Amino acid sequence: MGRKFVVGGNWKMNGDKNQINEIVNNLKKGPLDPNVDVVIGVPAIYLSYVKSIVPENIGVAAQNCWKVTKGAFTGEISPAMIKDVGADWVILGHSERRTIFGEKDELVAAKVAHALEQGLKVIACIGETLEEREAGKTEEVVFRQTKALVPAIGSNWDKVVLAYEPVWAIGTGKTATPQQAQDVHAALRNWLSVNVSGDVANAVRIQYGGSVTGATAKELAARPDIDGFLVGGASLKPEFVDIVNATQ
Numbered sequence: 001m002g003r004k005f006v007v008g009g010n011w012k013m014n015g016d017k018n019q020i021n022e023i024v025n026n027l028k029k030g031p032l033d034p035n036v037d038v039v040i041g042v043p044a045i046y047l048s049y050v051k052s053i054v055p056e057n058i059g060v061a062a063q064n065c066w067k068v069t070k071g072a073f074t075g076e077i078s079p080a081m082i083k084d085v086g087a088d089w090v091i092l093g094h095s096e097r098r099t100i101f102g103e104k105d106e107l108v109a110a111k112v113a114h115a116l117e118q119g120l121k122v123i124a125c126i127g128e129t130l131e132e133r134e135a136g137k138t139e140e141v142v143f144r145q146t147k148a149l150v151p152a153i154g155s156n157w158d159k160v161v162l163a164y165e166p167v168w169a170i171g172t173g174k175t176a177t178p179q180q181a182q183d184v185h186a187a188l189r190n191w192l193s194v195n196v197s198g199d200v201a202n203a204v205r206i207q208y209g210g211s212v213t214g215a216t217a218k219e220l221a222a223r224p225d226i227d228g229f230l231v232g233g234a235s236l237k238p239e240f241v242d243i244v245n246a247t248q
């Protein structure tokens with residue numbers, strides 16, 4: 001069976017109730033391809049609100065969480081809390097968490113392990129910086145980031161979506177070419193077949209993220225190892241529907 005296309009909208013730190021109503025109304029209007037999994041990553045403070053207005057067929061994700069259930073961690077939220085308000089996904093290891101907030105591979109892995117243990121599904125992000133790409137280190141970097149996740153994921157690969165997001169393409173308007181993205185996705189799948197298993201490599205969905213728009217989505221989606229997108233800026237706009245429907 002083929003891999004089901006999965007499109008995430010990562011709103012980042014954007015939106016207020018008015019804008020959220022507009023985005024959700026637009027998603028309701030769609031129409032959204034029923035053969036695509038859609039997940040929206042919303043600011044933590046709006047998780048409950050979004051859950052109360054969004055149709056059941058759209059998944060809701062937190063954009064981060066901490067690595068234990070509860071305790072003295074001011075400002076953090078736990079996977080248990082995310083589940084308690086009805087959301088069942090979390091985005092972890094986003095490059096903005098890694099670069100702005102200094103999250104290292106080990107911390108991302110600990111968060112992934114705990115989120116999975118608590119029953120959340122995880123969009124785990126990896127990707128190289130421009131400097132790393134120009135130094136020819138793209139594969140080295142994404143393999144290192146993925147390797148750190150392997151023990152954290154264990155036998156839960158069916159609850160994980162990998163998001164390959166080259167940092168130089170995020171929010172820059174500079175989308176990776178379909179071939180650049182396909183090459184990294186194929187290399188990742190090959191790495192997984194050698195280091196995890198052939199079954200996991202075949203089944204895991206790998207999203208591309210980085211300046212995806214309604215105009216660029218179709219060509220990217222046509223590549224064999226691109227199984228969906230993680231969309232930032234365009235997920236706040238009506239064109240998100242076109243991105244969801246890119247395989248039609």
Ligand SMILES: O=C[C@H](O)COP(=O)(O)O
Pocket residue numbers: 010094165169170171172173209210211212230231232233234
């Ligand atoms: O999580 C989404 C990515 O950071 C992509 O963001 P962008 O589509 O605004 O480039």
